[in-house]
Amino acid sequence: MSGGLRVLVNAGPWLPVPPEGYGGIETVVATLVPELRRAGAHVTLATVGPSTLEADDHLRILDEPAFRSIAMPYNRVSGLAHAHMQGVVAALRDQDRWDVVHDHLEVVGPSVLGAMGTAAPPTLQTLHWDLRKHPEFYSRFDGRGRVRFAAVSASQLERAPRNLQEQTLGVVPLAAPPAVSVDVEPGEHALVLARITADKGQDLAARVCRRAGIPLVLAGPVAGIGDPAELERRLADGDEALRAHPDVQYWLDEVRPLVDGTSVRWVGGVAGEAKERLLRSARALLTPNRWAEPGATGVVEALSRGVPVVGTPLGVLPSLVEHGRTGFMAADEDELVRRLAELDRIDPRACREAAEQWTPAGMARQYLDLYARLLEANPS
Structure with missing residues (x-):
């Protein structure tokens, strides 16, 4: 029909x-x-x-x-x-x-x-x-x-x-939504592409990447705010309602202390060509979730662009990521660090082929x- x-x-x-x-x-x-x-x-x-x-x-x-x-x-x-x-x-x-x-x-x-x-x-x-x-x-x-x-x-x-x-x-x-056509060179960074909230594990990603010696880019809004300058301005202006937001508290207490602008960067919300460049040039997409994510479109987006996925084996992730072929599932922080050292084992063609089913x-x-x-x- x-x-x-x-x-x-x-x-x-x-x-x-x-x-x-x-x-x-x-x-x-x-x-x-x-x-x-x-x-x-x-x-x-x-x-x-x-x-x-x-x-x-x-x-x-x-x-x-x-x-x-x-x-x-x-x-x-x-x-x-x-x-x-x-x-x-x-x-x-x-x-x-x-x-x-x-x-x-x-x-x-x-x-x-x-x-x-x-x-x-x-x-x-x-x-x-x-x-x-x-x-x-x-x-x-x-x-x-x-x-x-x-x-x-x-x-x-x-x-x-x-x-x-x-x-x-x-x-x-x-x-996954259709890709935006861009020409990019391979980069050295890992990427977390999600709103910043405790369930998505950005603090875990930052610690893991620091230990593995891989620069990390965090892309996603905090409490719906995708502009880092706006968030800092509103917090400096004493926006207590914003400060009380649980995602802002997580950002302030757990994530921002790990963001140094070099080994760990937060670029705010991204879309269109900017998002495509970050994703296509990433060595890996990280999904260190603390919750059983039901769908994970970001994972399908990454695989369709030949980018492997490294994350925790919760929710839908084990059914999307073939361990050892299109990425790695790791149960704890130590194993995540070890798996990041094995990214060269993953063939980008295998990632793209796997994504053809979605x-x-x-x-x-x-x-x-x-x-x-x-x-x-x-x-x-």
Whole structure:
């Protein structure tokens, strides 16, 4: 199913699509939508004002992205996701012009769309997060066959409550966005390409690279701030709300003391050609995660460019990285140091070949199959 299918893709209120630098979910949406349209689907994107991704139509509900507020206390930010969904609901009620909703908004998306019943089209939500979060919701939610789910990895789905597993139509691995064409010379640095937060392990990466004698570049925002000068200015100006953000506390206490501008550099958020140059010239992408990451688009991006991956064997990573062929999985800091000394064993061609199984077109085909199954179970 593709030609004539009308899909409302709900990216949520947090970041523009495509994102400017960091933005995992929004990067997935930006990779998927063009392929759905290429396959003949008519796609409306529900997003925020600054989004620039081409689609057949847009619902721009909030004027500005809300990501910088996402980690603030619940009673200060709970209205953001609901304000976005209020705009989605209004469109669905006023316009009978979509066959299926593809939702990407954690918890709030399925709960609101499920409450609409037959007033909303059948809904498929992609689960981008750790499914041990929100156990009270996922162990009780009943989509009544009209709201169903897609996981991004088998390891993610294994961690889900049985109630959620039973409502999941399938697993669709994430694909890397198309590469930006640039000419770069090989560099000496390792790279961590992720927002700076304790779960991503930037402090561990810094210690490991110092011990291994490999320069490290950290690329990603702190609390939604991708400009290092802006972060320092706001902290110097006494922005106590920002200082209280858990990612800022992690940066100040665990990471910034290791950043010396030479052996360890933080370049802030990167996108487009700047990101491509950093990634293509890296000796390795480091993923020293402390959490079971469900999808890891950055890993697929690196492999598709011939860059090996060295990280911890948690979540989806062991299914993406073939130990000894496309990178290394290491359980602790000492082993990470040892594996960085073995990077010359990895053939970049093997990395690129491995990444061929995760293409944007393939991801779109799998989603179109799930849409068809969802609609077959919910005839109009």
